[in-house]
Amino acid sequence: MSRIRRKNQDLIIEVASEQFATHGYAATTMADIAKAADIPKPNVFYYFSSKDKLYCAVLETVTQPLLEASRPIEELDNPVEALSQYIRTKLTISRDHSHASRVFASEVMSGAKVLPEGIRDQLFKQSQMIINKFSAWTEQGLMERVPPHHLMFTIWAATQTYADFSWQIGSVMDKPTLSDEDYEQAASFLTQLVIQGCGVKTLIASDVEG
Missing domain, CATH: 1.10.357.10 (Tetracycline Repressor, domain 2)
Incomplete structure (x- = not known):
């Protein structure tokens, strides 16, 4: 895995962790995570195809x-x-x-x-x-x-x-x-x-x- 890919994945997971911890799984959307991470929503889906997979990664x-x-x-x-x-x-x-x-x-x-x-x-x-x-x-x-x-x-x-x-x-x-x-x-x-x-x-x- 490239360093850039790992860095982007780590950022998304870190932000998702905070969002899930603060708002709960049900109330958190991929759009919320993308906004908090200051990256386009398609980029989040590029690395994690669903919220379930991102949740499991967290x-x-x-x-x-x-x-x-x-x-x-x-x-x-x-x-x-x-x-x-x-x-x-x-x-x-x-x-x-x-x-x-x-x-x-x-x-x-x-x-x-x-x-x-x-x-x-x-x-x-x-x-x-x-x-x-x-x-x-x-x-x-x-x-x-x-x-x-x-x-x-x-x-x-x-x-x-x-x-x-x-x-x-x-x-x-x-x-x-x-x-x-x-x-x-x-x-x-x-x-x-x-x-x-x-x-x-x-x-x-x-x-x-x-």
Whole structure:
């Protein structure tokens, strides 16, 4: 794909993300997106032949990072390191894909009727992997016996709220947008909350060797 084509597609997706997040899928037209992007409407249809396809492209900009975010949980044996990386990555997604995250949240709340089946399956498998890993850490004595489902839901809620409820958070903090320092503080606090609250322990070499 040429650099110009990718740049144009990225612009359209970015603008569409904001339009869908602000006005909703039904109320947003391709003409609205073209106007907001300051490009001719035929150009939008050139890259995305329908609003449905553009909507799916918007969803993919956040679902793919979300799917990749759990890699530390899957690959690392040390729960402290894995959870720290996972929480930080989830917050980064909320910061960098805030509009698309709100579109995804709206899609989920409406029953995920448009979310491609392949992505739904991947998200489900990811959830099962995380739950199984949490359960394994509990059995290894590396975590207190907390409900693995609810721990996962809590991490989701605590991290994704920074995108899905960004207006409310900004209003309370009296800031139009949060700074990198704010996100760093949030990551440190949430990590501490989860690790200390769930009694998560660091895996040491003797645990692996034994």
